[in-house]
Amino acid sequence: MGTRRSAQIMDAEEIERAITRIAHEIIEKNRGCENLLIVGIRTRGAHLAQRLVDRIEAIEGRKVPLGILDITLYRDDLSSVATQPIVRRTELPGSVVERTVVLVDDVLYTGRTVRAAMDEIIDFGRPRAIQLAALIDRGHRELPIRPDFVGKNVPTSHREQVLVLMQEQDGEDKVAVEEVLT
Amino acid sequence: MRLESRHLLGLEDLGPDEISLILDTAESFREVSEREIRKVPVLRGKTIVNYFAEPSTRTRVSFELAEKRLSADTVSITTAGSSAVKGETLRDAARNLEAMHIDMIVIRHRASGAPHFLAKHLDVAVINAGDGCHEHPTQGLLDLLSMRDHFGRLEGLGVVIVGDIAHSRVARSLIWGLTKMNAEVSVCGPAPLIPLGIEEMGVRVWDRLEDGIGEVDVVYVLRLQFERQQGVLVPSGREYRRLFGVDRERLDRAKKDVVIMHPGPINRGLELSPDVADGPHSIILNQVTNGVAVRMAVIYLASGGDGSRESGSEERQSAGSGQRPG
Numbered sequence: 358m359g360t361r362r363s364a365q366i367m368d369a370e371e372i373e374r375a376i377t378r379i380a381h382e383i384i385e386k387n388r389g390c391e392n393l394l395i396v397g398i399r400t401r402g403a404h405l406a407q408r409l410v411d412r413i414e415a416i417e418g419r420k421v422p423l424g425i426l427d428i429t430l431y432r433d434d435l436s437s438v439a440t441q442p443i444v445r446r447t448e449l450p451g452s453v454v455e456r457t458v459v460l461v462d463d464v465l466y467t468g469r470t471v472r473a474a475m476d477e478i479i480d481f482g483r484p485r486a487i488q489l490a491a492l493i494d495r496g497h498r499e500l501p502i503r504p505d506f507v508g509k510n511v512p513t514s515h516r517e518q519v520l521v522l523m524q525e526q527d528g529e530d531k532v533a534v535e536e537v538l539t
Numbered sequence: 540m541r542l543e544s545r546h547l548l549g550l551e552d553l554g555p556d557e558i559s560l561i562l563d564t565a566e567s568f569r570e571v572s573e574r575e576i577r578k579v580p581v582l583r584g585k586t587i588v589n590y591f592a593e594p595s596t597r598t599r600v601s602f603e604l605a606e607k608r609l610s611a612d613t614v615s616i617t618t619a620g621s622s623a624v625k626g627e628t629l630r631d632a633a634r635n636l637e638a639m640h641i642d643m644i645v646i647r648h649r650a651s652g653a654p655h656f657l658a659k660h661l662d663v664a665v666i667n668a669g670d671g672c673h674e675h676p677t678q679g680l681l682d683l684l685s686m687r688d689h690f691g692r693l694e695g696l697g698v699v700i701v702g703d704i705a706h707s708r709v710a711r712s713l714i715w716g717l718t719k720m721n722a723e724v725s726v727c728g729p730a731p732l733i734p735l736g737i738e739e740m741g742v743r744v745w746d747r748l749e750d751g752i753g754e755v756d757v758v759y760v761l762r763l764q765f766e767r768q769q770g771v772l773v774p775s776g777r778e779y780r781r782l783f784g785v786d787r788e789r790l791d792r793a794k795k796d797v798v799i800m801h802p803g804p805i806n807r808g809l810e811l812s813p814d815v816a817d818g819p820h821s822i823i824l825n826q827v828t829n830g831v832a833v834r835m836a837v838i839y840l841a842s843g844g845d846g847s848r849e850s851g852s853e854e855r856q857s858a859g860s861g862q863r864p865g
Binding site for chain 1: 541560563564566567568570571574575576578579580581584609836839840842843
């Protein structure tokens, strides 16, 4: 690997504020949290989803059900990767039928992960609606997908990488953009 | 983490890490069978041939369901309907299948080593669904998964395998799998059906069930296979039941939380009494459920391309660690 240029774009406090704002926006858009199901995409999306559930509970006093999605089996690039990625469990509490599902991911980029996640959700039944929340939207969509809730828009180039670190997994909360300068 | 080989020929060839990977993956796949739509699109466009040159219902159905739940296209051939009855050799049959661009062959054959032969001569992934008296690896894996589910571990688990060890590919795969996972394995059966030197596989031999039934966590009862025994190796059915049959009375000498397993189909009232087969200690139906999940895991992992042909690249590492395209 060559040298890297790294720039922090969000610290722990900014991430917390973004999550709080998204929680308020979810409640506002859905006029409360009736019939909501928050579903995080493994792995960091799941941590974000958990935090959103906690935040919504703090605001509304009600616990919204939480699901975790592993989209490995729905990827569109499996034939081009050399070995099969590890499959982890998908866990959805109860039915998705007639619920409003809020998908949560850390970084929205090409939109292919979200496509896979929507396909998987629909295999569990017909939700009333699917909404999308992402901590970072870095652009460069390859599919007609747009988020409903965004923590921060970060214009990037393809050569750059967006790193989201989360306390639960990485020991700290931080978002950085890295560029490999070979 | 990945499998060393694209084929699954036997548990003898697998390391403990690979066995754990398959079991962990099977646990994730179990959830798919409980969904409203019991299907994931992961193997869309892949073609799998089930070549069953020996009678089988359970294993064949289990493989077919696993393949369909992964969205693969499948064809099943049984010898009665195939060119084998016209004298076609296994190699010719397989070459012809290969020429039709298939991705995987699941093979059951009465000749030990038939899957290895195919793996050597064809450019497709080969899964052994039971070869002669050699191995039945997916059965061994589903047995390991059922034990791990129940006890939460395999290490240190006491298991006795009862019956015709010599002719049992189920026993052989199970012994390889359990010893690799550091379980403590014993075998018990009529002396002519215990292979000489089996101790070298790391197992103990009991002459009578009473020797140690009070010590083990699992009693694994094999099917008495009249169809596979030539000559007079076994005394009469009644004699066998008296000496080695697992019934209520023998079970009373076992640990309170002992578990009874059987690969099926059961000769009820012979190797296993009906009240024990259907009783609270039996996890025989869990084995069947786990069979589909284990086969999904094996097919999924084996369809990941030829591991031996690629060098360890960064990209594969990231694919393996679950990096997504955004």
